[in-house]
Amino acid sequence: MFLDAIKQFLRYSQKKSLWVFHVNTGSCNGCDIEILALFSSKYDAERFGIKLVGSPKHADILLVTGPVTTKSRDPLLRAYDMMPKPKAVVSVGVCSLSGGVFAKSYNVLGPVDNFIPVHVYIGGCSAHPNMILEGLLRAAQILCEEEELWSF
Amino acid sequence: MVKLIGWLLTNLFKKPLTFEFKGKSLKAVRATYRGYPTHRGERCAACRLCIYVCPSDAIRIEGSLFIINKCKCTACKDCADACPFGAMQFIPRLIGTAISKNEYMEITEIKLVKCENCGEPMPKPELLLGRLLGKPPKTIPPYLRLCPKCRRQFFNPT
Amino acid sequence: MEFLKDLFLYPGFLFGFVLGGLLEGFKRKLKARMQLRKGPPVTQPFYDLSKLLLKNITKPYTISSFTYLLIPFVPTVGLLVGVLLMPYPFYQEKASFSFDLILIFYLTELPLLSQIIFGYFSKSPYGMVGAARAAQMFFYYNGVFIMVITTLCLLEGPPYSFCLKSIAEAWDSLDVLIKILTIPFFVFSVLAKLKLNPFSIPDAEAEILEGPLTEASGVALALFKLNYLLELAIFGSLFAFFYLPVLKTSPQMGLSLILLGAFFLFFMFALVENFTARLRLSQFSALYLKFLIPSATLILVITWVLKTW
């Protein structure tokens, strides 16, 4: 009973504190700049406890921009494997959803969800910071509530 | 540097610039925001010009269904520029987030009329006439209510 | 029973943890407000910590699980002892040992040491780079910090026992003047010790993948963060003990003075973090070697001369 309450609180704090690891798998940098804009004064994502961290081992959320290319597939998979559970993946930008303007180039293998499970999709080229914020909060909801993410 | 410290200290007493964020209220954007294409079925003549110009293959027509795949659309506005009937419209709104890709499929039905002779679906004649004349037509000649095949028969009844 | 209360409640774990968390949250909030942002809630560090407790651990295969958790756990214990060694009001009357500043100094070096060891152990190139940088910085700022402590220790009179209590009670007009002179040196060395912005060289915020902590995850990372919070609490209250008349007044007043001093120190840190950019390691060592260490030594010599004649 008491343990359950503690566990509930810990899960709730997962919702309040999201550490994001950002991977660029070959995007044009447009979406990366929008992600930086997310931490500026206007869109201040830090007020929801969202923080960019440098190491995938600290992260709760993998933020992927860009289509998966031949070179970036292995780093992406390694970063995903290194993240401790529970983890969620947010794919940002049209490129990472379908290949966008880069689809069918010689080095593009495909969208991100062909390789790792994606929980929230954010469209747009480039994605609007508001939408990235909304997507991250939605991912926080999923992280907190989805039972199967917590089985390890 | 002293000036900078002064700014930082005065900033403490100012209102923050941050936008409020309550659920979905952030969807409102400025009127100059380009937004995403919306298709209006009653104006479309299914001429497929938009499919031809779209750089990222985002548009598909299946039967009478007009599908914009927003997973691919880059909001370049080429389709709206190319559309002869103004059926593609850009309204300033944000695209939203999705949990499955199906939420990003925007499906509208093209309102085609039936040929009066054989029942084959065909675009509305007043659209084509309006495009030709530059203004909405007053009367529509009866042969324009037929599909191209029947029209040929109408003029050369062999 | 009394001892357990000391260890876990008032000057011990809970007090240090809550004070450190609030200081960190306060600093982040102030930093955000100075940039015209809204900033995270003040309780954000607690959310961060409690989130980490439930997370899985992904550890490199070169470390055994036991070592992986032991390395961050040892400094936690050390820092708890460090908190107990401070003459907090309501506690100092009944404590039976002397409040040894040297011991506190060593104990606050433990987290850094554990990070360096962890960085080298993890065999990650980023961890090693971070650890090497931290180890290099160690000498410079500790030089200044030792000068500051020694200067303050000279104020307390002949036996020179490095007792924090007698330093906090030295409050003549000359003492006050010298204390004020040492404030900038204290602030600079603590900034470097806590790896805050102009000196955030070892982890470079997020640029070299969090420096020595690259491979830490789950509970180990939570312990490292907890160590950091305890360190914040220790340095915040050390500032108050050094530069505010904490032990000269009533215990209630003293406690509020400690909180005031700690929050003021972190207000200054937020300001400094906002108007400076990160230095390179060579600039850092030049700043310390050419400017801070000589002038700290000068102050030490002046104090010694003034005090002995």
Ligand code: SF4
């Ligand atoms: S979605 Fe557009 S802006 Fe974003 S990375 Fe791809 S091409 Fe660039």
Ligand code: SF4
């Ligand atoms: S806006 Fe551009 S990408 Fe989107 S549907 Fe129209 S032509 Fe295609």
Ligand code: SF4
């Ligand atoms: S939207 Fe416009 S261009 Fe596209 S098929 Fe319809 S009428 Fe033609």
